[in-house]
Amino acid sequence: MAVEKFRYRIQHCKLAPFHLLAHLDVYRTWERAFRRAAIPVLYSQGFNPRPLFSFPFATPLGIESKAECFEVFCGEPLPPWELQERLNREVPEELAVTQVQALASFDPPVQRVLRGIVYTFFFPASWSPKEEWTLPEGITVYSLAGSSPVVSFLFKGEKVLWNPLKLVAFLETNSGCPFPRRIVRERLLLWERNGG
Numbered sequence: 001m002a003v004e005k006f007r008y009r010i011q012h013c014k015l016a017p018f019h020l021l022a023h024l025d026v027y028r029t030w031e032r033a034f035r036r037a038a039i040p041v042l043y044s045q046g047f048n049p050r051p052l053f054s055f056p057f058a059t060p061l062g063i064e065s066k067a068e069c070f071e072v073f074c075g076e077p078l079p080p081w082e083l084q085e086r087l088n089r090e091v092p093e094e095l096a097v098t099q100v101q102a103l104a105s106f107d108p109p110v111q112r113v114l115r116g117i118v119y120t121f122f123f124p125a126s127w128s129p130k131e132e133w134t135l136p137e138g139i140t141v142y143s144l145a146g147s148s149p150v151v152s153f154l155f156k157g158e159k160v161l162w163n164p165l166k167l168v169a170f171l172e173t174n175s176g177c178p179f180p181r182r183i184v185r186e187r188l189l190l191w192e193r194n195g196g
Contacts, residue, residue: 005042005052005073007103008083009110011188014065015094023058030070033090039083040075056111057188060165065185067117069110071103116189119164120150122182139167150186 014026021029031051034041043049052073059065080100087097139151151167164183171177 003042003075005105006075006077007071007073007105007107008078008080009069009071009101009103010083010087010097011067011069011099011101012091012095012097014059014068016064018092018094019059019062019064022061023055026058026068027053027055029091029095033087034072036090037086039078039086042073042075054109056109057114057117059185060163063119063164063183063185066098067185067187069188071109077102110188110190113191114188115191118150118186118189120184120186121164121168121180122184123180124178127178135167135170 014021018026030053034051041051041053043051054071055069056071057069059068080102084097084100091097151164164185168177168179168183172179
């Protein structure tokens with residue numbers, strides 16, 4: 001008999017000091033949070049069953065995030081607000097769930113609808129970026145507010161242009177900028193269902 005699956009997309013923060021957790025530690029943290037919250041997560045089959053979590057775009061180690069995202073399959077339907085509330089009781093504020101979305105079986109996974117990621121780079125106050133940066137294709141500066149440029153990393157076909165640490169190395173080599181004091185993933189840019 002087939003088990004009914006209920007799929008959810010969960011967005012959460014990963015702020016300091018948890019930005020120093022490796023991806024496997026974040027996975028285990030969420031596994032324990034679901035267990036403590038008594039949320040009926042479905043597990044894989046086989047010798048070593050694992051929760052049916054999918055973390056498609058983990059933020060690089062050392063980078064904070066206001067827009068971490070993963071998908072999970074549950075064995076029972078839950079209202080998104082209840083899932084968010086129950087999980088937030090089990091995790092620190094720096095890992096808080098900010099959004100839960102119930103997905104239909106036909107909804108594509110997040111990696112198929114993600115068109116870009118927006119980051120803010122916090123450089124030392126003594127340094128200010130040039131008005132014109134030479135940037136790799138697919139990377140755009142939204143605004144230059146003081147020493148904190150907001151940068152958009154867009155995808156081009158199958159080529160992913162989203163690693164902020166590679167951009168830092170590129171800027172250091174080509175523009176002489178210092179290493180940022182802090183990098184924060186601000187939001188995910190998703191294609192809308194109507195294709196927008």
